[in-house]
Amino acid sequence: MLGADRFYSRLGKTFEPGILTEVVLAAFELMKQGKRLISLTGGSYDPPSLPVGPVREVLEEAPVEAWREMLQYGSNMGSGALREGLARFMEGAGIRADPRTEVIVTTGSQQALDLASRLFIDPGDIIIVDSPTYLQALAAFKQFNPEFLSIPVDEEGMRLDLLERELRRLALEGRRPKLLYTVPSYHNPTTTVLSMERRRRILDLAEEYDFLILEDNPYGYISFEGPMPTPLKAMDRSGRVLYMSTFSKIISPGLRIGWIAARGEFIAKMAEAKSNIDICSDGLSQYVAAELLRRGFVERQIDHIIEVYRRKRDLMLEAMETRFPEGAEWAKPKGGLFIWVKMPRQVDTDEMLKEALKNGVAYIPGSNFFLDPNIRNYLRLNYSFPSEEDIVEGITILGRIFRGRL
Ligand SMILES: Cc1ncc(COP(=O)(O)O)c(C=O)c1O
DSSP states (O other): OOOGGGGGGHHHHHHOHHHHHHHHHHHHHHHHHTTOOOEEEHHHOOGGGGGGHHHHHHHHHHHHHHHHHSSOOOTTTOOOOHHHHHHHHTTTTTOOOOOSSEEEEEHHHHHHHHHHHHHHTTTEEEEEEESSHHHHHHHHHHTTTOEEEEEEEEETTHHHHHHHHHHHHHHTTTOOOEEEEESSSSOOTTTTOOHHHHHHHHHHHHHTOEEEEEEOSSTTTOOOSSSSOOOOGGGSSSSSEEEEETTTTTTTTTOEEEEEEEEEHHHHHHHHHHHHTOOOOHHHHHHHHHOOOOOOEEEEEEEHHHHHHHHHHHHHHHHHHHSSTTEEEEOOOBSSSSSEEETTTTHHHHHHHHHHHHHEEEOEGGGGOOTTTTSSSSSEEEEESOOOHHHHHHHHHHHHHHHHHH
């Protein structure tokens, strides 16, 4: 075999199998033994709720001209109809964006993270992140070698007292961060919501210390107790907030429809960066997304999926209540797709995953969401994807394993 290492770039060398790859491989292993894996890992959609009928209808009813547009190269900013639909959709959350210049369609919001990284991060630039935070955001940023400033999250979101302290310290050194990345509503993985007071303060701090805010809002729509919390973007007076969201959690992750709303000059640059990556987003998906928005299906589906996820959340919580060991702690999520669990200090959830996989259940060890690899007693559980039976069975198996360890 050809030794390949010497061919890799510095970036190429960093690509190693992540936790989700590991879980997929474990599932294959189990399948070979005629067993199956209950996955409480990623934020996949409830399979029976995927909009198979509505998507099929949209495509069956599409006129020939629409098909000709779908099958052609499109704009690097995204289809005009979809950008207009998204601008209207965001108005419902109080966000105003000109669909012609201030909205770009991305291939999933993961691409938005990549585009933002390309646009703003030079090696050594300071990027502020929640601790813990979305693992694939960290991975996207890491490609460009920033210095991370990791700020702990409590019940009200990012600890701004700690952030301020760090900002003052950096200012004394003559340094300032460039970008703050946060998931303010039903944060991944903790599901906390940044309080209104902190939302206002974070915008003030951005002014005072001159940094941009990348607001990632995939989960805000999945809100169990009232309307979606007001996005930072809706409160942004100076154009410092870049807002990103996605159809993945509300309609379908397979469509790969995400978007960014930001000031025109940022969007124009991102469009050029996107040309180098995929030229334009998928035409079929964009047409479907625009039509689902135009037909009012998206709002209806959000109402539906909230009910499905509320039931699944409650079922998982109920199962955990009786089966998880004493000393395990978690909060009832008010939105989103996950339950974030803290185990007693001596439990190493990375180690325990091996045992869980052998017993046919997968979760994401908390260490994946921290920059500090020594924090190993958390885990994230997903309730949107597994069936109701699998939720109960999965929690029963995990409860047994964790109780055995304590
Ligand atoms: C916080 C956050 N941002 C972005 C994404 C990326 O989602 P997608 O690329 O499917 O839009 C996810 C997916 O789980 C997420 O949790």
